[in-house]
Amino acid sequence: MTETPASALSRIGWRGEIPASDSGTDHRRIARVVAQHRAGYELHDGEHAFTAQPAPRFLKPGIDPGDRPAVGDFVWISNAVPPTIEQVLPRRSTLSRSAAGERHLRQVIATNIDTVMVVCGLDGDFNPARIERYFVLIEGSGAKAVVVLTKADLAADAQAMTDQLKARMPAGTEIHAINAKTGFGVDALLAHLGPGSSTVLVGSSGAGKSTLTNTLLGEARQSTQAVRANDSRGRHTTTYRSLIMLPSGGCLIDTPGMREVKLTGDESFDGGQFDDIEELAGECRFGDCSHLAEPSCAVRAALDDGRLDPERWHSYLKLRDELAAAAESLEAQLRRKSESRVLTKALGKRLDEKYGRH
Ligand SMILES: Nc1nc2c(ncn2[C@@H]2O[C@H](COP(=O)(O)OP(=O)(O)O)[C@@H](O)[C@H]2O)c(=O)[nH]1
Ligand SMILES: [Mg+2]
Ligand SMILES: [Zn+2]
Secondary structure, three states, X not given: OOOOOHHHHHHOOOXXXXXXXXXXXXXXXXXXXXXXXXOEEEEEOOOOEEEEEEOHHHHOOOOOHHHOOOOOOEEEEEOOOOOEEEEEOOOOOEEEEEOOOOOOOEEEEEEOOOEEXXXXXXXXXXXXXXXXXXXXXXXXXXXXXXXXXXXXXXXXXXXXXXXXXXXXXXXXXXXXXXXXXXXXXXXXXXXXXXXXXXXXXXXXXXXXXXXXXXXXXXXXXXXXXXXXXXXXXXXXXXXXXXXXXXXXXXXXXXXXXXXXXXOOXXXXXXXXXXXXXXXXXXXXXXXXXXXXXXXXXXXXXXXXXXXXXXXXXXHHXXXXXXXXXXXXXXXXXXXXXXXXXXXXXXXXXXXXXXXXXO
């Protein structure tokens, strides 16, 4: 097979120079991971879709799941049969969350994306606290967060809900109310979906991510399903993440709904999302003010006179505590890992001494 031309790579969201293959092996080329299945990876080189297997080192049990190829990755492929993913190219952004379960492992949602669209329905799905939570998750990803409010046609007053959210989010947050089915309002999203761009859709199941994907595609490629009437919940019709090339030139990653938006511990509030609250807390008389009963508490004063929305305050407290707990468990996990690496090394050394190096 021949090398992938730059024009084809740009169709799959590649920007800039094509790096030289560094290992000196012949017949290596770049492709992008468009989907991951139990049986292997689906890739695209801008011209053709094909399947590939990960190199054996990606399958070792000890490897950080975050280091395995993920949807959105640009990878070096060898032309073995079947083709093998030899190497993951450096990522320009990575969106991860903490995987469900007790072992706090990070799960990569998508890589090399420019924009994360947080999709939320203006029906019973509408939940500003959840959107705030997504923003914390996205903060350190390297991508820009945009809010897409779907089902504007179902809301009694879509504008009022949009304004309510706008008041709560950081100044300058892009919020678009749309009808994902008819495409009303979708033009405003196209600025993020041009050639060379990559966007991932996140949000609850039933929010309208696949409907929006189909509308942008102009065809019903992603299957969609009606939400339950009583709680607006979806039924997880989309079962795996997949990267799709749009007629507008950009790449779009549709994802299954997330039941849980768990922080990984790597996030921070440095993105400025809660600057106003942190500024208020800095004005309290006591540096370690708990904002519960101390005199001259600037936070309570702001809550009392309505400058600070109590829901936003609670959401901040919750996320702050959760972030601290996640950071602690992430650190413990990394410590355990480095300890076990030291132990494995020590064991290897003892065996070498006993039996000699093979
Ligand atoms: N009325 C209306 N229905 C929508 C809109 N967006 C999605 N839906 C419906 O909501 C249901 C769930 O949509 P789907 O795209 O499968 O959600 P996903 O789980 O986020 O991919 C489907 O029945 C869609 O037709 C919208 O903007 N307006
Ligand atoms: Mg879907
Ligand atoms: Zn205080």
